[in-house]
Amino acid sequence: MSVTAAQGFTAGSTAAGLKTTGQSDVAVVINHGPMFSAGAVFTRNRVKAAPVLLSEESLATAHRTGTPITTVALNSGGANACTGAQGMRDAASMAAAAGAAVGAGYEQALVCSTGLIGTLLPMDALTAGIAAAAESAGDSAEHGTGAAQAIMTTDSVHKEAQVSRGGITVGGMAKGAGMLAPQLATMLVVITTDADITHKQAQKAVADAVTTTFNRVDSDACMSTNDSVILLASGASGVKPSQKDITQMVREVSADLARQLVADAEGASHDVHVTVTSATTEDAAEAVAREICRSNLVKAAIFGNDPNWGRIVAAAGCVPEQVAPFSADDLSVTVNGIEVCRGGGVGRDRDLVDMTPREVEIVVDLGAGTASADMWTNDLTHDYVEENSAYSS
């Protein structure tokens, strides 16, 4: 069930003192081969943290030259974002420490950081911690869960997932305290597989999988400066899957982890699943789903257990015609199985809707085509406001 579930991977962690609580805060994931393929998707935010800039560059070089990617080092307790030239030097030192731990150079390591923006990392503690974490990995696959715990920030539980079939295993870990505070709680994900795939196949698998999983979880309308989803492949199973099969397995693990992120939204009282159907294209369906997921009025109504279809329809109406063609008169909205809006107007009695389950299912039918898409968000609660106003980040 962890980042070491796939053959060929070990992981370690340690408390290096980056977190003032004394909890573990550094993790290392090591690929023992025989393949050392990797792919990754990083934040699209133009303000990228130093570890993202460095990892993007190292991965691009690896893809161009065939350099192996042997390790990933991660830390909580500091994001190393908006830290200028010193931040870049620190990210390089972090990668060098991670590479050295497996007898390689900095160019074979990817790095991820999460925590406060605008403060420099305590590099002595961090580099010592990376060495200690790598040491603790030993040669067993037992320490995957410890790594998942070391990357937690405001998470209440660690997050792991695994899929095995056809002789291949894909496992992974993620951190992110729901999508309620993506900047406080940057989303970091490491997925491993023992499939025998190339850099190029790994890149395609992770890029495709993210599109319909992590990119479909939205509450704050913004990726953080540090978001990273990394896939490592060891080839240790000796099985060469088709692109379609490995992509599907990575997608399943990603979907499982993404759902865990939504469920761990501590400030939330509802997980909200928005499905848009009968759209002209999947992109159109996604655009409408995203607009609904981003509406504070919709999210606050759900917190109040109010199946407020007027707000849902008004949010849908904010999507430009050229993005999602539909007629307002054709809209229907179903909340937890009750079609409260039909033909753009009043449907069944909204008092029939049972809003007590934690999971709220919203289905919006555009009546315009045959495509669909779904997305997850949470409700807007007092605890969200409290978490994001009472604590600096």
Next chain:
Amino acid sequence: MSVTAAQGFTAGSTAAGLKTTGQSDVAVVINHGPMFSAGAVFTRNRVKAAPVLLSEESLATAHRTGTPITTVALNSGGANACTGAQGMRDAASMAAAAGAAVGAGYEQALVCSTGLIGTLLPMDALTAGIAAAAESAGDSAEHGTGAAQAIMTTDSVHKEAQVSRGGITVGGMAKGAGMLAPQLATMLVVITTDADITHKQAQKAVADAVTTTFNRVDSDACMSTNDSVILLASGASGVKPSQKDITQMVREVSADLARQLVADAEGASHDVHVTVTSATTEDAAEAVAREICRSNLVKAAIFGNDPNWGRIVAAAGCVPEQVAPFSADDLSVTVNGIEVCRGGGVGRDRDLVDMTPREVEIVVDLGAGTASADMWTNDLTHDYVEENSAYSS
């Protein structure tokens, strides 16, 4: 100081019983000429309320044929949105009653509604109310403030503004309880002037004025189904202003009313003024300002009196490069006069920032050009969540 400040206008209001509280809920504004020009801007939401659809059509016809626009009827206590064919018939009946009150047809009246979505208006009460409101207008200009009060929903104060110079007066009224709940509290604005201008000039004046005033107030990222800004011109001053002069006067009244909307955000503890400077274009500056104004993380931090520049920078970074070219390394952020972020990194000590004033001034310098734009929003507070979750709408 009101919608009857300009020569040639009267207004009336009454309690027709649409509001369960017994407060006034119907208003009529009457143009006595000699000119009967009008222009208007309506919501861009694709889900438009019946009164918006009807008024858009009537105004387009008037502009094409030269038909005078003699009256505007407004009601609170019901939005007449998502009400289908019956809603359209009701909007037409409302316009007919407003026209009849001044001895004209329905095509000379514009109509506005605000309140709950998805419920039909009590038409007998409403049409009787329109007649009574018109009757109460009499021939004096004394009742402008009563009209401004009759269109209030969750507003805590009525809103009026006036500018006079060069022999011309522009006055207006608005409703909208801050931008905190634009769907609960649709923005309705009626502005009047005694300038001698044509339909075409009126349309240009109001369209231009809205761009840099009402369109620059943003908190929920969405216009409501009913938003309307209407300008009526009587020509009673006999003064023919230049297009530039009348547009500027309408802009000043609009800016005054827009600022009053922000100030009346009952759930808010801060009014937030975001100015983006050194952008390549005004559109680029506006896009960055809007993204910051829409960030729940920024807004919650301000509620917590935290000058959290990391969240501001991260929000700016979410604007696509092609929309607003700038380099993350060139960003600076000044909060209430303290440059807390400089060159994309740490600037002056954020503890120096005094966050106690209700008005928070955020200036983001993109370092990319010479254009600028500003925008208003409010902070995200517990009261916002409460207002929008505890009460259905």
